[in-house]
Amino acid sequence: MLLKRLSSVIFIHLILLCTFINALDSLSFNSSFTKEHLRSLSNETKSLFIHGWDSYMKYGFPFDEVRPITCEAYGPDYKNVENSVRNDAMGNISSTVLDNLDTLIIMKEYDQLEYVLSYLKENQVGLFDQNTIVQVFETTIRHLGGLLSAHIILTDLFKNKVKGYEGIRKIVENYDGFLLDMAYDLGLKLIPSYKTSTNIPVPRINLLKGLKSVPPSLQRDACTSGATTPILEFTLLSKLTGDYQFQYYTSLTWWKLWSSKSELNLLPMTIDPISNQWKDSITGIGASIDSFYEYAAKSSILFNDDSMWNVYTTSYKALLTHSAQGGLGSLIFPNININDGVVFSDWIDSLSAFWSGLQVLTGQLTDAIRTHVVYMKIWNTFESIPERWIFQHFDNKKKLKKKVFKADDSINLEWYPLRPEFIESTYYLYRATKDPMYLNIGERILHLLKTKYSAPCGLCGLQNIKNGIRQNRMETFVLGETLKYLYLLFDEENEVFLHQDFMKGKNWIFSTEAHPLWLDKNMDKLKDNKTIFIDSHDNVTISNKELISKPISSFYRNVSIVQPFYVDINNENVYKIDPFAERFNYCQLNPWQKSPNSFLESSYYRWNAFFSSDYSFKNSLIKPRYLPQTSLDGSTMELNRNFYDKFTMFDTDLICPRVATTLFYEVFWGDIKLINEVEVSEIVSNDTLMLSNDLWVPNLYGLRIVVEELVIDKVDSFNTVITEEYINSLQHQQESEIKFEKAVLRIKKINGVNLYSNQIVWTLPFEANNEEKSAIGITDDGRLIIQGKVVENLLVYYS
Ligand SMILES: *[C@@H]1O[C@H](CO)[C@@H](O)[C@H](O)[C@H]1NC(C)=O
Ligand SMILES: *[C@@H]1O[C@H](CO)[C@@H](O)[C@H](O)[C@H]1NC(C)=O
Ligand SMILES: *[C@@H]1O[C@H](CO)[C@@H](O)[C@H](O)[C@H]1NC(C)=O
Ligand SMILES: *[C@@H]1O[C@H](CO)[C@@H](O)[C@H](O)[C@H]1NC(C)=O
Ligand SMILES: *[C@@H]1O[C@H](CO)[C@@H](O)[C@H](O)[C@H]1NC(C)=O
Numbered sequence: 047m048l049l050k051r052l053s054s055v056i057f058i059h060l061i062l063l064c065t066f067i068n069a070l071d072s073l074s075f076n077s078s079f080t081k082e083h084l085r086s087l088s089n090e091t092k093s094l095f096i097h098g099w100d101s102y103m104k105y106g107f108p109f110d111e112v113r114p115i116t117c118e119a120y121g122p123d124y125k126n127v128e129n130s131v132r133n134d135a136m137g138n139i140s141s142t143v144l145d146n147l148d149t150l151i152i153m154k155e156y157d158q159l160e161y162v163l164s165y166l167k168e169n170q171v172g173l174f175d176q177n178t179i180v181q182v183f184e185t186t187i188r189h190l191g192g193l194l195s196a197h198i199i200l201t202d203l204f205k206n207k208v209k210g211y212e213g214i215r216k217i218v219e220n221y222d223g224f225l226l227d228m229a230y231d232l233g234l235k236l237i238p239s240y241k242t243s244t245n246i247p248v249p250r251i252n253l254l255k256g257l258k259s260v261p262p263s264l265q266r267d268a269c270t271s272g273a274t275t276p277i278l279e280f281t282l283l284s285k286l287t288g289d290y291q292f293q294y295y296t297s298l299t300w301w302k303l304w305s306s307k308s309e310l311n312l313l314p315m316t317i318d319p320i321s322n323q324w325k326d327s328i329t330g331i332g333a334s335i336d337s338f339y340e341y342a343a344k345s346s347i348l349f350n351d352d353s354m355w356n357v358y359t360t361s362y363k364a365l366l367t368h369s370a371q372g373g374l375g376s377l378i379f380p381n382i383n384i385n386d387g388v389v390f391s392d393w394i395d396s397l398s399a400f401w402s403g404l405q406v407l408t409g410q411l412t413d414a415i416r417t418h419v420v421y422m423k424i425w426n427t428f429e430s431i432p433e434r435w436i437f438q439h440f441d442n443k444k445k446l447k448k449k450v451f452k453a454d455d456s457i458n459l460e461w462y463p464l465r466p467e468f469i470e471s472t473y474y475l476y477r478a479t480k481d482p483m484y485l486n487i488g489e490r491i492l493h494l495l496k497t498k499y500s501a502p503c504g505l506c507g508l509q510n511i512k513n514g515i516r517q518n519r520m521e522t523f524v525l526g527e528t529l530k531y532l533y534l535l536f537d538e539e540n541e542v543f544l545h546q547d548f549m550k551g552k553n554w555i556f557s558t559e560a561h562p563l564w565l566d567k568n569m570d571k572l573k574d575n576k577t578i579f580i581d582s583h584d585n586v587t588i589s590n591k592e593l594i595s596k597p598i599s600s601f602y603r604n605v606s607i608v609q610p611f612y613v614d615i616n617n618e619n620v621y622k623i624d625p626f627a628e629r630f631n632y633c634q635l636n637p638w639q640k641s642p643n644s645f646l647e648s649s650y651y652r653w654n655a656f657f658s659s660d661y662s663f664k665n666s667l668i669k670p671r672y673l674p675q676t677s678l679d680g681s682t683m684e685l686n687r688n689f690y691d692k693f694t695m696f697d698t699d700l701i702c703p704r705v706a707t708t709l710f711y712e713v714f715w716g717d718i719k720l721i722n723e724v725e726v727s728e729i730v731s732n733d734t735l736m737l738s739n740d741l742w743v744p745n746l747y748g749l750r751i752v753v754e755e756l757v758i759d760k761v762d763s764f765n766t767v768i769t770e771e772y773i774n775s776l777q778h779q780q781e782s783e784i785k786f787e788k789a790v791l792r793i794k795k796i797n798g799v800n801l802y803s804n805q806i807v808w809t810l811p812f813e814a815n816n817e818e819k820s821a822i823g824i825t826d827d828g829r830l831i832i833q834g835k836v837v838e839n840l841l842v843y844y845s
């Protein structure tokens with residue numbers, strides 16, 4: 047039988063020059079990214095930090111925060127303890143200080159550091175005996191993490207002379223470890239929240255009175271991030287102090303929740319610690335679950351823990367399979383149902399902008415670039431990221447056709463408190479690619495921070511992006527994360543200690559609150575302690591039984607994922623690999639960079655899908671009326687004229703394909719829960735028919751497939767106009783009763799694996815049963831037909 051490969055089909059590439067590149071003219075930026083220029087950018091970033099910090103010290107200290115517009119101290123709402131929006135991260139414990147000890151070290155503000163350290167040392171006794179109800183998660187990541195980070199840096203780092211850090215010697219010599227005592231003190235106040243009968247922590251605790259005085263309304267809904275994330279800081283606290291209970295309790299929670307994942311390997315977002323029940327069946331990557339994935343990956347790095355890596359890769363694979371949308375010009379991960387993977391919401395949230403940073407850290411660079419691009423388009427539109435941004439307008443499709451969209455239509459939650467996540471990811475991407483595009487983004491953000499977001503006593507974000515009304519609050523992460531990541535972005539000369547050689551091999555990570563953390567072997571007091579031991583039956587055993595309020599047999603650590611059943615295709619010469627295993631086994635390189643080491647050359651102009659998200663999301667990327675309506679003033683981040691002239695080496699290759707006008711939809715066969723059992727593998731060696739990079743599936747059941755429908759005269763995702771001849775050429779005669787339609791299907795994604803070009807999916811011959819016969823068939827040349835439409839890139843393998 048003759049099988050014709052698709053590569054023999056000629057795709058006509060009609061190329062359009064992006065007209066708006068030429069339209070950009072006047073510019074207010076003069077970027078060059080020379081050493082001097084970058085130094086002046088980090089100098090300006092530091093000046094902003096000093097402005098915020100000095101304002102806090104003058105008007106806020108020793109309270110938690112300073113209000114940036116009115117220059118007042120700000121702390122917990124004592125009148126209304128249920129005001130959790132305000133109180134969760136405020137304990138009347140000088141929060142801005144605790145969250146910024148390491149920022150002061152990074153910025154080399156030694157006088158300020160010395161001052162607050164001596165204040166903390168004098169006041170440490172009773173500092174945390176505050177009659178305030180705080181959220182355990184926020185207090186752990188901001189304050190406990192801040193204390194641990196500063197302790198580790200001061201203890202481990204400057205034993206030897208470090209160039210550029212001579213000024214810190216005196217502080218290091220006088221440091222006696224009291225920050226760890228403080229962290230331990232705080233940890234002891236927080237850990238009772240984990241000692242529940244269900245081993246699911248209650249989300250809040252009173253720092254002075256414990257669990258007793260917390261109203262039930264503040265204890266019902268815990269989120270997955272909140273319950274699982276403290277495992278990292280708490281495990282580190284156990285290892286540094288030798289008191290294993292922090293690690294023990296948070297591990298019980300972690301593995302208990304993970305073992306209750308859905309059959310699609312997805313965890314929901316809300317749980318009730320009292321009734322021991324999940325409260326929803328929704329998952330995603332943003333608020334309420336974000337740092338669960340982040341800490342699975344980061345714990346695996348920090349503690350060299352393979353089980354944690356398994357949680358991350360399993361989750362990432364599940365999200366690629368069920369949540370990820372797009373792939374060519376952009377990638378977004380909307381919220382979905384954990385049981386069937388159906389999309390639940392038409393928005394993505396501001397917190398999820400961290401995701402591309404995590405993708406970089408875990409080697410998924412191409413995905414990271416495609417994810418980050420979406421948040422960049424949002425920034426370009428709103429000069430901020432709405433807390434929730436509607437990416438697509440689902441309802442009532444017919445009505446929508448006529449609708450004229452406004453900016454407000456795409457803003458679901460309207461505030462922007464200067465969150466760091468987009469800048470954080472920009473920093474990761476710059477370190478991984480060295481593409482000046484990311485410096486350009488940083489410069490644009492810096493400019494906005496200096497102008498629009500500057501306030502008399504610090505920096506303030508927006509209460510309402512729709513009308514530009516400002517917010518009289520500067521949360522501790524503005525100084526501790528937003529400005530920290532921006533400062534680190536501009537550190538091209540590696541002057542900050544984190545970028546220096548002696549950090550190599552430390553397996554350090556940024557906590558989810560941007561605190562650098564690592565664990566030196568000499569600091570680990572639980573090194574040889576088998577206190578928490580998981581045996582080959584997955585039983586958790588511990589040495590101190592009294593601590594347990596529930597029989598331990600109800601917990602198990604089930605990290606093993608069912609392996610696909612591999613079908614023998616009777617061909618010794620064909621080698622297959624798991625496409626997912628491969629993607630986690632090496633770090634990707636910048637996909638569009640010609641020469642990876644050429645600094646000062648952007649690879650973006652070679653990525654011809656760079657502008658495609660402008661079209662995909664055009665109804666959701668409309669500027670509010672109070673902002674300038676064009677980008678002709680150079681206020682855009684992406685490829686403005688000045689940037690283009692300097693960093694593309696005057697290459698005129700920038701081309702944009704036409705927008706695809708084809709429809710995409712999802713097809714599913716069989717029980718969705720079979721997905722984890724069905725084999726999808728990648729061919730690595732050529733045989734007579736299959737070529738390397740082709741995919742292999744033994745059968746069609748348990749496949750979740752995204753298809754593109756190719757119809758005459760439409761432009762497809764490869765920028766080709768579909769012709770009648772092309773469709774006819776695939777419709778080989780066959781005996782079944784199916785009538786051919788004037789359309790062809792192309793598989794774009796199969797169980798989370800994207801197919802980009804010329805790849806074929808191969809499967810074994812099958813017989814359609816009677817019910818299916820009118821819908822499914824095979825053409826004479828071995829292609830699948832679904833309801834009269836031939837599938838372009840799926841072939842049956844007759845060995
Ligand atoms: C850019 O350079 C021009 C001319 O040298 C100058 O007038 C302008 O102020 C500069 N813009 C910025 C943002 O520095
Ligand atoms: C920025 O640079 C100027 C000029 O070199 C210097 O006077 C100033 O102290 C620097 N600011 C910071 C925050 O380093
Ligand atoms: C909050 O902390 C400040 C400074 O440490 C202290 O003076 C004040 O009494 C505390 N407020 C309350 C209500 O405990
Ligand atoms: C291990 O932890 C237990 C419980 O805290 C403690 O009693 C024991 O001394 C520890 N062993 C070592 C070697 O640190
Ligand atoms: C460990 O688990 C196995 C199988 O689940 C069970 O049979 C055994 O009793 C458990 N052992 C202990 C010590 O709990």
Ligand SMILES: *[C@@H]1O[C@H](CO)[C@@H](O)[C@H](O)[C@H]1NC(C)=O
Pocket residue numbers: 583584602604606608
């Ligand atoms: C772990 O998961 C596998 C597959 O879902 C299951 O067969 C096994 O029983 C689980 N182990 C425990 C201890 O529950």
Ligand SMILES: *[C@@H]1O[C@H](CO)[C@@H](O)[C@H](O)[C@H]1NC(C)=O
Pocket residue numbers: 730731732737738
């Ligand atoms: C398989 O064949 C293709 C096309 O003939 C070739 O480009 C590729 O390098 C081959 N791959 C291997 C692994 O031999």
